[in-house]
Amino acid sequence: MEVISVLHMKGGTGDSSYASNSLVGNKVISRTRPVIEEAVSDLCRNATLPEKLCIADLGCASGPNAFLAVLGIMKAMDKIREEGGFQSPEFQVYLNDLPGNDFNTLFRALPQFQDSLKEQLGLGFGPCFFTGVPGSFYRRLFLSKTLHFVHSSYCLQWLSQVPELEDINKGNVYIAITSPPGVIRAYQQQFQKDFSAFLKCRSEEMVTGGCMVLTILGRKSDDPTTKECCQIWELLSMALRDMVSQELTEEKKLDEFNIPHYNPSPGEVKEVVEAEGSFSIDRLDASQVNWNVYENDSAYNITKCIRSVVESLLVNQFGHAVMDRLFQRYREIIDDTISKETTQFFSVIVTLTKRVV
Incomplete structure (x- = not known):
């Protein structure tokens, strides 16, 4: 599977879009705001603020969350500007995602965001220029030594490709208790390779002293088969196994399908x-947010959220025809699960500073 050409969040602004089903991501970015503010403060106080400051948000998607982190960064910058009594720099903001991302919807929302930015921060702030950058962040995306601040939230758990598995991960779409050791090892090695490539690319693009705040969907435990990271995918595997038993899809298709995704621990990062x-x-933390972030019908809303994220991958393997049946069953399984136990997403949050070369 060519992840770069297949993976994308559900576009548009309709009921099934990622834009309408991204409350979990919203909660995560909101809770990360103090970390972002601290990182921005350290960046500005440890170096002379440049006249032109470049910011990149990697894996921005196309909903309101695309601008949420940028707003937090800008507010932190403005607070420091006011405290120091100096003129605001010009800002270049790069919004990056894979080529299949719905950049049209993203940029239709941009004028409203720019107006809101002026209203909240005043005429003395900016100007701010925005550019869309399609492409994989596991490759170079920007000119060398130009970026000052990089942000990414709930993106780096996505791998550049499905790991090359020597063993069949039978009946599973991700790492599970029943996965052969070789499957687990292949996932770990793919994450190590991809994350190292990400860091190398950003190190070439960032100025010395530049800062990154990365939030990765991960786990606290050292065990890669723990429920902390595997449960949402194990429930999807259960739904797919039910589809196989009802002869709505082929067992071979399920056995050949693996999510290009890895939830690292803080130690692995x-x-x-x-x-x-x-x-x-500079900082390395782990935190959690409940699946049950919605006021009503959490199973329904979590199902819509996951569907808006992974449907493009599933359609590529299983076809459009079975999607409604699949996610109806998935919802039933999630509903049963959250009625019996506490279910959570875990985040690994790391703040990094570019070393002096």
Whole structure:
């Protein structure tokens, strides 16, 4: 599977779009705001604020969350500007995602966001220029030594490709208790390779002293088969196995399908950062947010959220015809699960500073 050409969040602004089903991501970015503010403060106070400041949001998608992190960064910058009594720099903001991302919807919403930015921060702030950058962040995206601040939320768990598995991950779409050791090892190695490539690319693009705040859908435990990271995919595997038993899809298709996704632990993130060597770790935390973030019918809303994220991958493997049946069953399984136990997404949050070369 060519992830770069297949993976994209559901576009548009309709009921099934990612824009309408991204409350979990919204909660995560909102809770990360103090970390962003601290990182911006350190960036500005540890170096002379440049006349032109470049910011990149990697994996921006196309809903309101695309501008939420940028707003937090801008507010933190403006607070420091006011405290220091100096003139605002010009801002270049890069919004990046894979080529299949709905950039049209994203940029239709941009004028309203720019007006809101002026209203909240005043005429003395900016100007701010926005550019869309389609492409994989596992490759170079920007000119060398131009970026000052990089943000990414709930994106780096996506791998550049499905790991090359020597063993069949039978009946599973991701790592599970029943997965052969070789499957687990292949996923770990693919994450290490991809995250190291990400860091190397950003190290070439960032100025010395530049800062990154990365929030990755991960886990607290050292065990890669823990429910902390595997449960949402195990429930999807259950739904697909039911589809196979009803002869609505083929067992072979399920056995050949694996999500290009890996939920790292803080220790794994630290290990790759230290091995790659271009960045120092300023902060490394893990936190959680309940699946049950919705006021009404959490199973329905979580199902819509996951569907808006992974449907493009599933359609590529199983076809459009079975999607409604699949996600109806998925909703039933999720409803049963959250009625019996506490279910949570875990985030690994890391702040990095580009080392002096």
